[in-house]
Amino acid sequence: MRRITVAAELADHYDIAIIGAGPAGMSAAVEASLAGATVLVVDENTAPGGQIYRAVTRHSRGHDDVLGADYWKGASIADPFMAATIDFASSTTVWSLDPAEEPSAHATIGLTLAGSARRVEARAVILATGAMERPMPVPGWTLPGVMTAGAAQIALKSIAAIPEGPTVLAGCGPLLYLLASQLLKAGADITAVLDTADAGQRLRALPHLPAFLGSPYFAKGLRLLVDVRRQTRVISGITDLAIDGDAHAQSVTFRRGRRSETLPVRTVLLHQGVIPSINLASSADCAIRWNEHQRAFQPEIDHLGRLSVPGLFAAGDGAGIGGADHAAVEGRIAALGALSDLGLITQGEAETRLAPLKQERRRYRRGRAFLDILYRPAQQFLSPPDDATIICRCEEVRAGQLRQVIELGVPGPNQLKTFIRCGMGPCQGRLCASTVTEMMAEQRGVSPAEIGTYRLRAPIKPVRLSELAALPQTEDAVFAVTGRRPEPSTNPKGPNL
Amino acid sequence: MLRRLCEITDPVRFSFDNRPITAERGDTLAAALLASGVETFRHSVVGDQPRAPYCLMGVCFECLVTVDGVQNQQSCLMEARDGMVVESRRGGRQVLQGQS
Ligand code: FES
Numbered sequence: 079m080r081r082i083t084v085a086a087e088l089a090d091h092y093d094i095a096i097i098g099a100g101p102a103g104m105s106a107a108v109e110a111s112l113a114g115a116t117v118l119v120v121d122e123n124t125a126p127g128g129q130i131y132r133a134v135t136r137h138s139r140g141h142d143d144v145l146g147a148d149y150w151k152g153a154s155i156a157d158p159f160m161a162a163t164i165d166f167a168s169s170t171t172v173w174s175l176d177p178a179e180e181p182s183a184h185a186t187i188g189l190t191l192a193g194s195a196r197r198v199e200a201r202a203v204i205l206a207t208g209a210m211e212r213p214m215p216v217p218g219w220t221l222p223g224v225m226t227a228g229a230a231q232i233a234l235k236s237i238a239a240i241p242e243g244p245t246v247l248a249g250c251g252p253l254l255y256l257l258a259s260q261l262l263k264a265g266a267d268i269t270a271v272l273d274t275a276d277a278g279q280r281l282r283a284l285p286h287l288p289a290f291l292g293s294p295y296f297a298k299g300l301r302l303l304v305d306v307r308r309q310t311r312v313i314s315g316i317t318d319l320a321i322d323g324d325a326h327a328q329s330v331t332f333r334r335g336r337r338s339e340t341l342p343v344r345t346v347l348l349h350q351g352v353i354p355s356i357n358l359a360s361s362a363d364c365a366i367r368w369n370e371h372q373r374a375f376q377p378e379i380d381h382l383g384r385l386s387v388p389g390l391f392a393a394g395d396g397a398g399i400g401g402a403d404h405a406a407v408e409g410r411i412a413a414l415g416a417l418s419d420l421g422l423i424t425q426g427e428a429e430t431r432l433a434p435l436k437q438e439r440r441r442y443r444r445g446r447a448f449l450d451i452l453y454r455p456a457q458q459f460l461s462p463p464d465d466a467t468i469i470c471r472c473e474e475v476r477a478g479q480l481r482q483v484i485e486l487g488v489p490g491p492n493q494l495k496t497f498i499r500c501g502m503g504p505c506q507g508r509l510c511a512s513t514v515t516e517m518m519a520e521q522r523g524v525s526p527a528e529i530g531t532y533r534l535r536a537p538i539k540p541v542r543l544s545e546l547a548a549l550p551q552t553e554d555a556v557f558a559v560t561g562r563r564p565e566p567s568t569n570p571k572g573p574n575l
Numbered sequence: 576m577l578r579r580l581c582e583i584t585d586p587v588r589f590s591f592d593n594r595p596i597t598a599e600r601g602d603t604l605a606a607a608l609l610a611s612g613v614e615t616f617r618h619s620v621v622g623d624q625p626r627a628p629y630c631l632m633g634v635c636f637e638c639l640v641t642v643d644g645v646q647n648q649q650s651c652l653m654e655a656r657d658g659m660v661v662e663s664r665r666g667g668r669q670v671l672q673g674q675s
Contacts, residue, residue: 122633124603129632169652193645210634211653213625220637222614222627223576229631237599237606239577264580326614345576355634455641471629472636474621503620504636504647509629539648 079160081129082118082167085196089165092118094416095187095200097172097358100128100150101402102394103206104159105409107166113417117164118198120189124169126159127152128208129228130402133236135160144264145235148298148402155406167191174536175203175362177387185389188536195545202389202416205359206378206409209352212374212455213509214249215462215469215477218321219348223328227257227349243344246330248319250275251351251453252299258306266457269341271306272332273314275352276456293445295401317458320458321346329489338346350455353512354396361534362387368527370398370451374512375531381436382415383408391416399450406440411435460516469517470510472503480514484521491515491532504540507532576627577609589659591640598655605631605638605651608661616640616650617664639664 082088094110096103099121107119121125127134131152167189174188184199211226217267218224233239244267247258258271268442290296306312318333321343331340360366365378365386376398383391393412394405411432418428462469465478475498488494491501491514500514501507507514511531520525556564585600591613598607605628608616614626616638628638631651638650641662646669649660 122652124601124652169654171652211630220619220624220626220629222616222625225628226630229628232631233577233606237577237602237610238580239606239610240580242576242578286656472620474619474624504639505634510635559612 079162080165082165082170083192085191085194088118088191088196088198089116089168091184091199092116093200093206093420093422093467094118094202095120095185096119096204096206097175097187098128098206098208098394098396099123099126099159099166099168100405101155102208102396102405102409102412103128103204103237104155105406106204106228106393106413107164107409108158108162108554109154109402109410109413110417111162111164113413113423115417115420115422117162118167118200119164120167120170120172120191121186122169122171126156126166126168129232130405131156133233136236137238141476144260145259147458149235151303152402171539171541172358173409173539173541175205175358175390176536177362178389179393180332181388186243188541190541190545193545195541195549197549201420202391204383204409204412205385205390205392205396206394206397206405206412206417207355207358207392208405209399210355210508211349212351212353214348214455214459215461215467215510215513216248216319216321216459217464217467218327220468220471221325221327222321223278223326223344224321224346224348227254227347227477228352230261230345230347231257234260234264236534240264241345241347243267244269244342245345245347246270246272246276246341246343247347247349248272248274248316248332249349249459250455251349252295252302252449254349255299255302255306257347257349258310259302262306262309262420268310269343270311270313272316272319272330273312274316274319274456274459275314275453277315279452279454283448283452286445286451290445290448290465292412293448295445295449315508317456319459320464336341350459351453352395352399354398355508356396357506357508357534359385359390359392359396360531361536361538362390364390364392366531368525369398370525370527371454372446373450373454373526374399375515375526381411382432383412384415384419389419400442400446405545407435407439407442411439435439457520461520469513470503470507472505472509473499473501475500475510477517480517481521484518490530491518501532506534506538576612577606579610587655587657589655589661591656591661596655596661600655602655603631603642603651604621604642604653604655604659604661605649607655608640608650614674615663623665 134152
């Protein structure tokens, strides 16, 4: 692996560019490099691993084993990645993806590394952008001291730190219990786990139980639940949740049936499942579809991970939630798909290598529906009933305002965004998009599929004007903006814009 | 709000709002600040309310700070480095003379 630390070290052109260095991205990179493709992998974080295997290359095992064997599995993906013949740019933000304008042309990626922007071409691009936690808007969720459960896990993995003082975990889904168990083992003071799962979902999930019994996650999940219940107070059936405090979270008030209770806290960790990060795929105009089981939008892909736009692929949780093992297999599948589309391996060779991978993928998908339905968040945590709850954290738009504007008959999330700036802050709708869709769907009594989600445009992450201005420009681009033809000598050489 | 389980062995030193901070080499800036007892990273643009990291993975933009004079840096995506001058922010981005 060649580590790229400044933009100037990047090549102008690669066979395959991979965005994201989690299990899907790392596996795709190894597969592609073995076939002799030139490969660039970029990731926003400071090291490879993604969120699930975060910092796995930084520690050696035994440093502390609160993370468990599943985490250390990441090393078996990261080691070949570190040894592969690829370019790897960490701490690199991708802010645009322009698909090829015609077949056999190249896609162009706009990225920023160490303060300078750069555009890089690739014949195929694999999006391995992973998942983010589904926002859980409750009163007080913007207070310091409130983080996602995933954030606490990141702190544990990356700097071996645990929340200080009395801590409450609230929400639903397998990760909530995994984190509770890891934090308890590490000595955190977990006062309670408040489970907001909707009990009605158990019945709905039942038909999918037989498939789940055969899934590799069944025994693990059960052990986790028992383990956490033995060590801390687990309160199920929470229907209402609010966090209070002046400049910091101080207490959590929750309701279960008719009883309500308040607990003093220093830290509150929220979690209600994960959803695909679709911003890049969406900004490249890839078809997006609603997944009712997973209650989220995901890009449409075919059996090889091809997106609806030629030359673009997606793999792993960014293409639909399936977990880390599933992501690693999908990464390899997408790489083989790209290699064969580019003619770097023969179709026959691709098919031989794809067969066992597809079988493995089927195995990891088994039983997924059970988990998805069982842990579908309760309606009041998807669409907050309290008017004062902040929905858009950046622009501080509250549920009441949204409901008023929806009532006025605004056609969809995009128009709503222009009316009240909801989703227009620096996070570009990442922390409000799913809630806005759910609230509109609820109020209109239709499926979120009908409502849709924000249409995204590059730059999908904030980029400084000075960075854009410093990009090499074509004569035509300069003429279009300034009305003047630049002197030939001042026209810097660079990739076409 | 975070407590380290291990002692710092390879320290880097920098400042946050003039306060000296020590972190382990390789830590992200956001995690290092949280582990040093920093509670508020910035005040929100619209309502001037205290905010701190929410996701630690580059999604929420709650961790924005000024680093060596460059505003609106996502502290959860950058490494803490020796001699960094880190400042919290109040409100939106300012247009400063002589700054890019
Ligand atoms: S803490 Fe969410 S972007 Fe940094």
